Amino acid sequence: xxxxxxxxxxxxxxxxxxxxxxxxxxxxxxNIVYISNNLDGIFDLNxxxxxxxxxxVPISNLDSFKGFIYxxxxxxxxxxxxxxxxxxxILKDNMNDVIEFCxxxxxxxxxxxxxxxxxxxxxxxxxxxxxxxxxxx
Numbered sequence: 001x002x003x004x005x006x007x008x009x010x011x012x013x014x015x016x017x018x019x020x021x022x023x024x025x026x027x028x029x030x031n032i033v034y035i036s037n038n039l040d041g042i043f044d045l046n047x048x049x050x051x052x053x054x055x056x057v058p059i060s061n062l063d064s065f066k067g068f069i070y071x072x073x074x075x076x077x078x079x080x081x082x083x084x085x086x087x088x089x090i091l092k093d094n095m096n097d098v099i100e101f102c103x104x105x106x107x108x109x110x111x112x113x114x115x116x117x118x119x120x121x122x123x124x125x126x127x128x129x130x131x132x133x134x135x136x137x
Contacts, residue, residue: 002105002116013119014041014085020117021083022046030080033072037086054090062097066104081115088121
């Protein structure tokens with residue numbers, strides 16, 4: 001299952017994603033990973049959630065980010081949810097890559113039973129992903 005949170009810059013996506021991640025920690029037995037390209041909100045995130053700052057990782061394109069996700073999943077078989085904030089920024093504001101990555105997460109979610117929650121900087125009408133649940137900010 002994937003959920004997508006869309007909104008323009010400054011609309012509160014990061015605060016909402018942190019809130020969702022903190023709620024998930026009480027609802028799941030497995031691990032939760034929070035991925036962002038910065039450390040904004042680090043002190044609001046529950047300490048049981050694994051925070052990964054992609055600004056410290058050489059992600060140069062969509063394929064390298066997919067490989068990064070596979071590496072995280074290979075390292076920890078107990079991951080139940082992955083929350084990705086600033087997906088647009090991580091993928092250099094390339095909306096085609098964002099859409100392709102969303103399709104990739106659908107496939108991974110279905111095959112591995114992982115829940116993905118994605119924060120994307122755009123209006124919801126610019127992003128059309130079949131079978132995705134959209135969350136309002």
